[in-house]
Amino acid sequence: MPELKLVAARARTLAPIDLELARGEALAVLGPSGAGKSTLLKLVAGLLPCRGRVMIGGRDMAGVPPHRRQLGYLSQELHLFPHLSVRGNLALALRFSGLPRRDRAARIEETLALCAIAHRAGRFPATLSGGERQRAALARALVRQPRLLLFDEPFSALDPGTRQRLWRDVGALRERLGLAALIVTHDPAEAAALATRRIALEAGRLRPA
Numbered sequence: 001m002p003e004l005k006l007v008a009a010r011a012r013t014l015a016p017i018d019l020e021l022a023r024g025e026a027l028a029v030l031g032p033s034g035a036g037k038s039t040l041l042k043l044v045a046g047l048l049p050c051r052g053r054v055m056i057g058g059r060d061m062a063g064v065p066p067h068r069r070q071l072g073y074l075s076q077e078l079h080l081f082p083h084l085s086v087r088g089n090l091a092l093a094l095r096f097s098g099l100p101r102r103d104r105a106a107r108i109e110e111t112l113a114l115c116a117i118a119h120r121a122g123r124f125p126a127t128l129s130g131g132e133r134q135r136a137a138l139a140r141a142l143v144r145q146p147r148l149l150l151f152d153e154p155f156s157a158l159d160p161g162t163r164q165r166l167w168r169d170v171g172a173l174r175e176r177l178g179l180a181a182l183i184v185t186h187d188p189a190e191a192a193a194l195a196t197r198r199i200a201l202e203a204g205r206l207r208p209a
Contacts, residue, residue: 003022009052009054014039024175024179024180026197029184029206030186031200037184045150072148073149083124085123086139094108094144134166148181167193
C-alpha cells in the first residue's frame, strides 16, 4: 500500500496529478518558482481545497483536517512560537494528541534527543542559531510520529555549510525512522542529498526529472 497516493488531484494552478509514494521513499519535486511546488504540498496537507483524491496510508483524506492527516510539515517559515521554549513548542504540538501527560513528556525528550536539540530544549527560538531552529522545527514535526514528511525548502535561508550538514542529518534520520517524504525544491543538490527519486514540476504539470 502506498504511503501517499494522489489520483487526479488538482488545485489552483495544478493540472490533475497522479502520484504514488512508497513507505520509506523520499521524492523530490524539482521546479522553478511559480511551478506549483508549494501548492502541491498544501494540497497534500489539506491547506487548500482539492479536487480529485489524496490518500495517506490507504485512507482517503476528503474532509480530514490538516492536524489529523499524520503529517510533519516543514516550510521556510518554521512557525515556532517565539514565546515558548523548544520543549514548549513540542508540548503544544502534543497537547491534543490524546497521550497521557507522562507519555507526552517521554515522547518530547526522546524526540529532542533524536533531533540533536535536547541541549537547547529550554531556549527560546530567537536565541537559537539558524541550524538549531531548523532542528527544533524538525523535532516539532516528528513528535506526533507522522507517517509522511512534507518539506517546502526549509533549509534555503541557511548558509551552505549548515545546510549541507542538515541535509545529511535529516536524510539519515528519515531513513532510520523509515518515513516517506515529499520534498519540493529548486536546488538539484538538495534533491540529490535528500531524495531517493526525483521528478519535475513545470507550469503545474509533472514531468520526468
